Amino acid sequence: MLNPEIVKLLNEQINKEFFSAYLYMDMANYYADQGLNGFENWFFVQTQEERDHALLFRQYLLNNGEKVVLTEIAAPNEKYENFREPLAKALEHEQYVTASINKIYEAAFKINDFRTMQFLDWFIKEQGEEEKNADDNIKKYDLFAGDPKGLYMLDNELKARVYTAPSLVLD
Secondary structure (H helix, E strand, O other): OOOHHHHHHHHHHHHHHHHHHHHHHHHHHHHHHOOOHHHHHHHHHHHHHHHHHHHHHHHHHHHOOOOOOOOOOOOOOOOOOOOHHHHHHHHHHHHHHHHHHHHHHHHHHHOOOHHHHHHHHHHHHHHHHHHHHHHHHHHHHHHHOOOHHHHHHHHHHHHOOOOOOOOOOOO
């Protein structure tokens, strides 16, 4: 059995991860509407990853005999003025998710919940990658997207991203 506060935080994280999937699906839809299929693809892959993250938190709770409590997932309410804006919002959102996972880690650390800390280690590393990828997309956009050919090439690069299931194994 896990500490009730840890269970509460992990259940909240499930909701945050599913919201992340909604948010990235919304961004994918924005780019699809704009005809930028590579950007759409990149965010659709993000959608799949975030959904899987939620399912990993779910499985961790179940593996520890805890109840999973699903709550309402808010619809994203973003309106974008330009192609760069979703990229910046994605980085901001990843930083929010990182802070949330760090909060769970801190709570687990305070009570010597080493099992949860070990579980979260994968997410800590993953969030570093998520933030770097989001930041890289902004940098590439800033460098290349001012030119239509550059935007076209960046869109093609992002089109090549392929979904890969997470490598975290839960016992």
